[in-house]
Amino acid sequence: xxxxxxxxxxxxxxxxxxxxxxxxxxxxxxxxxxxxxxxxxxxxxxxxxxxxxxxxxxxxxxxxxxxxxxxxxxxxxxxxxxxxxxxxxxxxxxxxxxxxxxxxxxxxxxxxxxxxxxxx
Amino acid sequence: xxxxxxxxxxxxxxxxxxxxxxxxxxxxxxxxxxxxxxxxxxxxxxxxxxxxxxxxxxxxxxxxxxxxxxxxxxxxxxxxxxxxxxxxxxxxxxxxxxxxxxxxxxxxxxxxxxxxxxxxxxxxxxxxxxxxxxxxxxxxxxxxxxxxxxxxxxxxxxxxxxxxxxxxxxxxxxxxxxxxxxxxxxxxxxxxxxxxxxxxxxxxxxxxxxxxxxxxxxxxxxxxxxxxxxxxxxxxxxxxxxxxxxxxxxxx
Numbered sequence: 001x002x003x004x005x006x007x008x009x010x011x012x013x014x015x016x017x018x019x020x021x022x023x024x025x026x027x028x029x030x031x032x033x034x035x036x037x038x039x040x041x042x043x044x045x046x047x048x049x050x051x052x053x054x055x056x057x058x059x060x061x062x063x064x065x066x067x068x069x070x071x072x073x074x075x076x077x078x079x080x081x082x083x084x085x086x087x088x089x090x091x092x093x094x095x096x097x098x099x100x101x102x103x104x105x106x107x108x109x110x111x112x113x114x115x116x117x118x119x120x
Numbered sequence: 121x122x123x124x125x126x127x128x129x130x131x132x133x134x135x136x137x138x139x140x141x142x143x144x145x146x147x148x149x150x151x152x153x154x155x156x157x158x159x160x161x162x163x164x165x166x167x168x169x170x171x172x173x174x175x176x177x178x179x180x181x182x183x184x185x186x187x188x189x190x191x192x193x194x195x196x197x198x199x200x201x202x203x204x205x206x207x208x209x210x211x212x213x214x215x216x217x218x219x220x221x222x223x224x225x226x227x228x229x230x231x232x233x234x235x236x237x238x239x240x241x242x243x244x245x246x247x248x249x250x251x252x253x254x255x256x257x258x259x260x261x262x263x264x265x266x267x268x269x270x271x272x273x274x275x276x277x278x279x280x281x282x283x284x285x286x287x288x289x290x291x292x293x294x295x296x297x298x299x300x301x302x303x304x305x306x307x308x309x310x311x312x313x314x315x316x317x318x319x320x321x322x323x324x325x326x327x328x329x330x331x332x333x334x335x336x337x338x339x340x341x342x343x344x345x346x347x348x349x350x351x352x353x354x355x356x357x358x359x360x361x362x363x364x365x366x367x368x369x370x371x372x
Contacts, residue, residue: 063334103361
């Protein structure tokens with residue numbers, strides 16, 4: 001279940017505050033997981049950022065190829081965007097605190113996203 | 121500098137409002153600034169009474185016996201110090217002095233974060249064995265304790281030089297430094313950066329952006345922005361965690 005995977009991901013990683021599973025082809029967020037309700041505008045902005053960073057429609061933002069994963073960090077926090085291995089339009093958008101253990105989180109999130117995307 | 125002026129300077133440093141503590145330990149170096157070994161010497165230079173100075177450097181720990189602004193020796197270390205443990209430093213034994221420098225450099229030299237904590241002294245050497253003064257150690261180890269701190273972006277790039285396949289640093293449009301084959305990075309700056317920054321919906325202050333698989337050879341791209349500094353880095357994806365950790369320590 002998507003919700004269970006997202007719940008487990010958020011609970012297992014300190015600093016993970018909000019998760020959104022989205023479909024880049026329709027530019028829609030399908031499932032969210034957060035302790036507090038996120039306004040629609042916040043989710044839309046997150047989805048837009050995922051499209052920019054991961055390169056929706058093969059549009060490359062920086063570099064030569066659309067990215068498989070992106071991280072945006074500033075003083076307020078870290079946002080991570082991951083693309084599923086077998087279904088490139090399935091993406092996970094993550095809003096996290098600045099102190100996130102990025103390496104551990106990305107490994108865990110990638111594994112769960114691939115399970116969600118493959119329906120396992 | 122007179123003793124009084126020096127004392128006043130040290131009291132002022134101890135009272136500084138920007139001092140950062142972590143779990144009771146004082147942060148003395150972040151992101152390699154100041155140079156970790158120099159930061160340790162500065163701590164020793166501030167220590168009059170005999171103390172066990174515990175230095176934590178990321179995951180490593182080293183315990184130094186210091187007294188009278190002198191380093192007496194290493195009382196304990198998480199690894200690599202067996203040959204010098206318990207030995208009091210003396211100018212008459214330069215191999216021990218060099219070995220202690222090697223231990224400190226190995227354990228602390230590349231640390232992203234160094235903290236210092238003062239513990240009660242433990243029995244160490246004989247009373248008359250005073251160790252070596254900080255000035256003496258700086259001279260023997262060829263360290264400049266008055267080195268001017270480098271700007272944050274330069275420290276960030278220096279901390280990640282080993283992980284970078286190539287890097288390009290611009291300030292106000294002027295090239296500051298480069299390393300490796302920067303053709304692809306220059307292309308990002310020339311053709312993509314302006315449009316990218318205009319498209320950002322979350323603002324454009326100090327930030328780090330990492331894009332995995334951004335280059336056709338599988339390397340990742342990172343864009344670091346801080347005030348007028350812009351750096352573009354090509355790096356292996358496995359270094360993402362380390363890149364972010366150093367960015368947070370220095371610029372975050």
